[in-house]
Amino acid sequence: MQHVNIGILAHVDAGKTSLTERLLHQAGVIDRIGRVDSGDTQTDSMEMERRRGITIRSAVVSFELDDVHVNLIDTPGHPDFIAEVERALRVLDGVVLVVSAVEGVQAQTRVLMRAVARLRIPVLVFVNKIDRGGARYESLLADLTDRLSLTCVAMSEVDGLGTVEARSAPRQLTPSPGLAEVLAEHSDTFLTAYLEDEDALTAKDYRAELVRQARRGLVSPVFFGSARTGDGVAEVTAGIREFLGGAGKAIPDGELRANVFKIERGNAGEKIAYVRVFSGELCARENVRFHRPGPGGLLEFDGKVTAVRVFDRGVDTVESSAGAGRIAKVSGLKEIRIGDRIGAADGRTESAHFPPPSLETVVRPVDPSDTPALFAGLRELAELDPLITVAQDDETRRITVRLYGEVQKEVIRETLAGQRGLAVEFTGTQTVCVERPTGVGESVWEIGDGRNPFFATLGLRVGPGAPGSGLTFGLDVELGSLPLAFHKAIGETVETALLRGLHGWEVVDCAVTVTRTGYFSPISAAGDFRRVTPLALGEALRRAGTAVLEPVSRFEIELPADAVSATLSRLVEFGGLVTESSIRGTRAELGGTLPTGEVHRFDQQLPGLSHGEGLLSTEVTGYQPVQGPPPDRLPAPAAL
Known part of the structure; x- marks a missing residue:
């Protein structure tokens, strides 16, 4: 039997969990369809998922479609849990994208589909909620093409669109110039056959070419229906088998x-x-x-x-x-x-491209004696979500976590209370910045120079590296001038020490060069070099100086045209830079950059600025120098 692994992706509230229930019912796996509002769906097992009606952890369910065994991964739609989606994308053969027929392409839809496009994962689209007022057909297909860059082929026709009587029906794919143009764009073979004798190509030939291109992610079949009533779900089920069933890349006889x-x-x-x-x-x-x-x-x-x-x-x-x-x-x-x-170390594991969390907050127990238990509990949670980085300051003993947003705080708070009986509070949330050297600094610590208590001589030079280079570690001394274990101790200590720069932030794009070494044999040990390295590095870094950079996000806003002026003014107040703008009838789109630390605050004000109709999509794209006094990281780091 063939196996295929698919994910259901959507903006929150588009109906993906409801579609999952319908697919399981259609396949005969469950007798009764659960409801998100009732908290009895197959994939939402956490108490918080049931209470809030959102998906927090990815869940796997399976069913069979004739000779195809389908593993379906229901992923979160809320942007705070983007890390869950990232991990699911790595193991998928295809994606079912759920889009509301009313709201259409929304902010999170675009973020998700950028990652899907990078990985070239085949996409099948289900347009949900055709029975709601305001549901669209032609204009929605245009949005899928224009805003998601999908090459769409409609597989459904809809009667009574936007009414409770709305019904979808399979669209017959007959040879036509329009469909031929879509298929010929991605296949020279089909184009040649069409140009030589278009009348010789049958509906079966068109369908076979559509299946082949859909499985390669070149075109996306689009189905319309309602997960609430089940209308159109049978066609989606058949579409999964036909268009995604052969998309898997399994190698049965290969190495594990x-x-x-x-x-x-x-x-x-x-x-x-x-x-x-x-x-x-x-x-x-x-x-x-x-x-x-x-x-x-x-x-x-x-x-x-x-x-x-x-x-x-x-x-x-x-x-x-x-x-x-x-x-x-x-x-x-x-x-x-x-x-x-x-x-095998060379396995097929392509990575998605979502940025790490951009917020850092201090977590502390209500009862200070629970600090060790809190740290242990957070470390365990970090194993379930490795992008939630947990750290404890050696001097202050304060604990910090990195996360994406406020809903994640709720999950952490409730999980610790339910599983460990710990009451916690969050304070001092900061945007995660980085530091970069601004000049070149050198330092030499000699054995016996009066300030060096260790049996290790070390000189280091610190300077700026190329943008995006991270840490570059080099030698301006002969490799044989020190035992290899001593060189390794210096390199590892440099990497660890640069996690905290002059203002407490991680130092990036930094070139560190060893300029001088010396030791006493047999007295000197690797531990001497581990202790002197932070001293020499800290002095060199202070002489070089660093600049603090804050993350900057690329934003896209869709809003009513009459709200553009007020929105532009507020963006400027928050340090935003608008680089693109367009108006189409009563709707407008703005694009540009905004300091990531201001995204949440601006997002809270957007509904008031846009009469509740504004849609914001953001993605961290890089860093820019902080304007004004550079912020120090909390808790205060140990001095370099």
Whole structure:
């Protein structure tokens, strides 16, 4: 049986979880359709998901369509949980994009589809809510093309659009110049056949070419319907089998290659890894090797798989080996983390491109004696969401976490209260900045110079590196002038020390060069170089100086034309720069950049500026120098 892994993506409230319920019902997996409002859907298992009616953690359900076994991943639609979507995208063969027929292409839709386009994942579109007032057809297809750059082929016709009697019906694909133009754009073979004898091409030929191009992600079939009533869902189900069923790239006989995209805790607190197998086979009671990128290169780990369970029907799993194309829940690998690769190191694991969290906040327990338990609990949560970075300051003992937004705070607060009985509060939220050297500085610490208590001589030069280069570490001394272990100690310590610059932020695009070394044999040890390195680096960095840069986001705003003037004024107040603007009838679009730290505040004011009709889409695109006094990171870092 063929296996295909698809994800359902959508802006929040577009109806993707409701569509998931309908697909499971259509496939005969469930007898009763759950409702998001009632909190009884198959994929929303967390208490907060049921109460708020949103998806927070990705969930896997499965069903069969004749000879195709489908694993469906229901992903969050709220932008605070974009990291969940990023991890799901890495393991997908295709995507079902849910778009509201009323609201159309929304802010989060565009952010998601940028990542899908980068990964060239095939897309099938389901236009939901055709039975709601204001539902659109032709103009919505135009929006999918213009705003998402999708090459669309409508697979449905709709009667009674925008009324409770709205019904969709399959559209017959007959040979036509319009469809031929769409298909010929992506296939020279089809274009040649059409030009040589267009009458010889049958409806079957057109359909076969459409299937081939849809599976390659060149065109996107678009279905219309209503997940609430079930209208059009049967056609979507058939479309998944036809247009996405052959999109998987599994290699049954190859070496084991698998990717971990989710981790949960079992009843006994053990780790359970959600794994997509790309090639080979993963079996229980076998020893496996898994690896992840580390500071010094690829880190490798060994472990024994104690159990493998593959998804069978709905959320149910059965014990079985996991072959190529399968998604499995794997137990026994204690050191496993999200993003790890199991098996061969050159596995197929393309990464999506979502920025790390741009907010950092201090978390503290209401009862100070709970600080150790709080740190342990947050570290465990970070294993489930590795982009929520947790750190504890060595001097102040204050704990910080990095996250995307306010809803994530609620999840952390409720999870800690429910699982560990901890009451916590958040204070001092800051935008995460970085530092870059502005000049060149040097420092030399000699053995016995009166200020150096260590048996290690070290000179370092610090200067600006190329934009986007991160840390560049080089030697201006002979490699043999020190034992290799001492050189390694210097390099590792430099990397760690630059996590906190002069203002407490991580130092990026920095070139560090070793200019002088010396040691006493056999007295000197690697530990001496680990201790003197921060001293020499800190002095060189102070002499070089640093500039603090804040993240900047690219924004796109759609709003009523009569709200443009007020919105432009507010953008300027928040430090925004508008570079693009257009007006189409009563609607306008603005584009430009805005300091990321001001995005949330501006987003809160946009409804009032735009009569409640403004749509904001943002994406972190880089950094710019902070205007005014540079902000220090909280909690205050130890001095370099």
